[in-house]
Amino acid sequence: MSDFGYVLLKNRHIDYEANDKRIAEYIYAREPSFGYCMECGCCAGTCTSGNFTHLSLREINILIKRGETSTIKEQIDKCMLCGKCTLVCPRGVNTRNIIILAGEAIQKLEANEL
Ligand code: SF4
Ligand code: SF4
Numbered sequence: 001m002s003d004f005g006y007v008l009l010k011n012r013h014i015d016y017e018a019n020d021k022r023i024a025e026y027i028y029a030r031e032p033s034f035g036y037c038m039e040c041g042c043c044a045g046t047c048t049s050g051n052f053t054h055l056s057l058r059e060i061n062i063l064i065k066r067g068e069t070s071t072i073k074e075q076i077d078k079c080m081l082c083g084k085c086t087l088v089c090p091r092g093v094n095t096r097n098i099i100i101l102a103g104e105a106i107q108k109l110e111a112n113e114l
Contacts, residue, residue, distance in 0.1 A: 016067060019066060019068060020067050021065075023064050023067075023069050023105040023106065023109070024064050024065055026104070027064065027098055027101045027102060027105065030097075031094055031097045031098055031101055033091075033092060033098075036091040036092060037058075037061045037091060039058050039061060040058070040090065040091075041056075041058040042085075042089060042090060043057040043058060043085035043086075043088065043089055044056040044058040044085075046084050046085055046087075047084065048082055049079060049080050053078045054075060055078040055079060056075065057079075057095055057098070057099065060075055060076065060098075060099070060102065061098070072102065072106070073103075076099055076103050076106070079099050081096055081099065081100070083096045
């Protein structure tokens, strides 16, 4: 019965520790409220741009924290910086500033300055 039970499939492992967290570190250092996000999604549910495009600040926050940042630039570019998400956030996260800082960090990474 050695094949019975649970096994870990190595080709399906996700090693978050190995991911590049430089964007997350850049934001944490400048906007500590980033750490208050509980991924509730109120920001995404209110987002004007998200109503018409694929833009979800909740998803962006999760991906940045995981270090899975290859797709976030595309979403950030759709943000109008209107600040509606900041008004509805129950944790007082400065969401607008997080988007600005994420954009800055991406630019710095692309210029090899981070
Ligand atoms: S509304 Fe605030 S706490 Fe909720 S997912 Fe957005 S940033 Fe995080
Ligand atoms: S600031 Fe950006 S993410 Fe927030 S509600 Fe406005 S368009 Fe959406």
